[in-house]
Amino acid sequence: MRELLLFNTLTRKKEVFIPIESGKVRMYCCGPTVYNYQHIGNLRTFFFEDILRRVLEINGYAVTHVLNITDVGHLISDEDEGDDKMELGAKRENKSVWEIAEYYTNVFKKDLERMHILPATHNPKATSYIHQQIAMVRCLEELGYTYVTGDGVYFDTSKFTGYGKLARLDIEGLEAGERVEFSVEKKNKTDFALWKFSPKDSQRQMEWESPWGKGFPGWHIECSAMSKALLGNNFDIHCGGVDHIPVHHTNEIAQSEACNREKFVNYWLHGEFLLETDGKMSKSKGEFLTLQYLMDKGFHPMHYRYFLMNTHYRKKLNFSFEALDGARTSFERLKNRILTLKDNEKERKVDNSNIEKYLSSFFSKINDDLNVTEALALLWEMLKDNALNPVEKIEIAFEMDKVFGFGLKDIEHEDEVLDVPDEVMQIAGQRMEAKNQQDYKKADDLRNQLSAMGWKVIDTKDGFKLEKL
RNA sequence: GGCGUGGUACCCAAGUGGUUUAAGGGGACGCUCUGCAAAAGCGUUAUUCAUGAGUUCGAAUCUCAUCCACGCCUCCA
Numbered sequence: 001m002r003e004l005l006l007f008n009t010l011t012r013k014k015e016v017f018i019p020i021e022s023g024k025v026r027m028y029c030c031g032p033t034v035y036n037y038q039h040i041g042n043l044r045t046f047f048f049e050d051i052l053r054r055v056l057e058i059n060g061y062a063v064t065h066v067l068n069i070t071d072v073g074h075l076i077s078d079e080d081e082g083d084d085k086m087e088l089g090a091k092r093e094n095k096s097v098w099e100i101a102e103y104y105t106n107v108f109k110k111d112l113e114r115m116h117i118l119p120a121t122h123n124p125k126a127t128s129y130i131h132q133q134i135a136m137v138r139c140l141e142e143l144g145y146t147y148v149t150g151d152g153v154y155f156d157t158s159k160f161t162g163y164g165k166l167a168r169l170d171i172e173g174l175e176a177g178e179r180v181e182f183s184v185e186k187k188n189k190t191d192f193a194l195w196k197f198s199p200k201d202s203q204r205q206m207e208w209e210s211p212w213g214k215g216f217p218g219w220h221i222e223c224s225a226m227s228k229a230l231l232g233n234n235f236d237i238h239c240g241g242v243d244h245i246p247v248h249h250t251n252e253i254a255q256s257e258a259c260n261r262e263k264f265v266n267y268w269l270h271g272e273f274l275l276e277t278d279g280k281m282s283k284s285k286g287e288f289l290t291l292q293y294l295m296d297k298g299f300h301p302m303h304y305r306y307f308l309m310n311t312h313y314r315k316k317l318n319f320s321f322e323a324l325d326g327a328r329t330s331f332e333r334l335k336n337r338i339l340t341l342k343d344n345e346k347e348r349k350v351d352n353s354n355i356e357k358y359l360s361s362f363f364s365k366i367n368d369d370l371n372v373t374e375a376l377a378l379l380w381e382m383l384k385d386n387a388l389n390p391v392e393k394i395e396i397a398f399e400m401d402k403v404f405g406f407g408l409k410d411i412e413h414e415d416e417v418l419d420v421p422d423e424v425m426q427i428a429g430q431r432m433e434a435k436n437q438q439d440y441k442k443a444d445d446l447r448n449q450l451s452a453m454g455w456k457v458i459d460t461k462d463g464f465k466l467e468k469l
Numbered sequence: 470g471g472c473g474u475g476g477u478a479c480c481c482a483a484g485u486g487g488u489u490u491a492a493g494g495g496g497a498c499g500c501u502c503u504g505c506a507a508a509a510g511c512g513u514u515a516u517u518c519a520u521g522a523g524u525u526c527g528a529a530u531c532u533c534a535u536c537c538a539c540g541c542c543u544c545c546a
Binding site: 030031032033038039041042043044045046048085167168169170219240241242243244245246247248270271272273274275306307310311312315316317318320322323324325326327328329330333334336340371373374376377378379380381384435438440443444447456457458459460465467 | 471472473474475480481482483484492493494495496503504505506507508509511539540541542543544545546
């Protein structure tokens with residue numbers, strides 16, 4: 001097996017990946033809270049995880065991939081204040097929280113499919129694992145890691161040695177209470193809720209009985225419980241966005257390692273943010289970009305996928321329509337190249353040493369902490385290499401595409417007459433006629449007329465084709 | 470206030486001590502093709518890597534300082 005290097009947040013270094021079980025990888029990825037649409041920044045993280053998954057698979061690993069669905073509403077802040085995002089979403093849309101969860105889960109899965117993000121092996125829902133979450137809180141209680149306050153059961157972070165090591169937290173320097181009221185009942189500012197009690201004065205749509213009374217699970221426990229249930233106490237890879245490092249993943253480690261009394265995760269990988277011109281993309285700002293919005297603007301999900309490959313997953317990326325436009329052009333040209341190669345794919349001798357040369361270079365790039373950006377550059381270099389014949393190029397491109405995920409194999413010539421209005425078709429026909437009679441003045445006039453109507457004529461060797469401007 | 474990241478051509482960006490006097494894509498320009506265009510193909514496009522010092526035989530890559538932009542310490546991908 002080839003050597004694969006991955007950047008581990010725990011050590012802040014690239015490390016050689018060694019699975020727990022030979023040839024197999026168990027991987028857990030933090031999924032969305034389904035109270036609203038996912039924005040294109042959220043999708044960047046799932047895209048990064050998809051690349052990771054594909055790189056593992058092309059290296060021959062059998063991957064068990066868990067991507068959870070958070071359908072329990074958590075409070076907006078860590079303290080005992082604020083509203084529940086799910087309940088808020090339900091109120092906003094006049095639906096039940098369960099309907100909200102189902103609707104946004106489906107949209108999310110549809111988005112992943114459109115982005116060619118491979119479906120996970122398991123998509124556990126937090127509400128289906130309440131029992132396991134309660135069991136884990138009990139486990140922590142029995143081992144003396146918890147205490148009860150007026151609003152819930154809390155994890156005492158001072159009892160867990162090495163708390164915050166993932167994030168390299170400077171606990172003293174944390175300014176809890178700066179922007180949020182600090183709960184006086186919390187013993188340490190980093191303590192967090194494992195189980196929250198339902199409010200006495202109002203009825204929650206989602207609540208469950210527990211040994212501590214009616215309530216709902218704290219935010220971090222679901223990932224600890226579900227990963228334990230599906231992947232075991234110790235597994236290979238855990239990923240998510242960089243924002244999860246200081247709080248969510250830090251707390252997951254504390255809970256899981258405290259309860260299981262063994263190492264939780266071997267490799268932690270985190271994807272960087274997508275930024276907008278005015279900073280981080282975030283839902284709380286109100287308006288945010290969705291994949292559907294890009295599609296409404298005439299972009300294909302693959303254009304966005306190509307755009308994301310412009311940079312490494314550990315680097316911030318600025319979103320702009322100008323850059324997305326560039327990605328669209330690049331992708332369309334790439335498709336064109338592949339189609340041309342497919343058309344010229346005649347039986348020719350394949351020189352395996354040519355193929356091997358490119359593929360080994362390809363592997364050295366993707367296996368160096370998922371450098372798809374360089375791998376993509378290699379694809380272009382290869383396509384322009386005159387030493388290769390079309391059959392060889394196709395073979396290499398398809399192999400590389402197992403990681404890129406553009407779906408190059410399935411690319412076909414598009415139907416050239418996609419709902420062209422009769423009138424447009426007629427004028428285009430007249431122009432062709434005029435052109436054949438060498439009446440270029442008239443032909444050009446008709447072409448201008450078409451472009452005024454929003455259509456572009458492209459002459460081909462035996463006719464013409466029309467495109468929308 | 471604390472922690473951290475980044476500044477590479479017109480744009481998105483790769484590269485983190487010598488094989489790079491800097492990938493790839495977009496754009497622009499030129500050529501081929503075309504009646505002319507478009508589309509497509511080919512080619513050109515940074516002696517230079519925010520700025521200033523320093524380390525080194527050698528730096529975009531290491532060190533220090535300065536300027537600028539951004540992220541985290543709230544829920545967040």
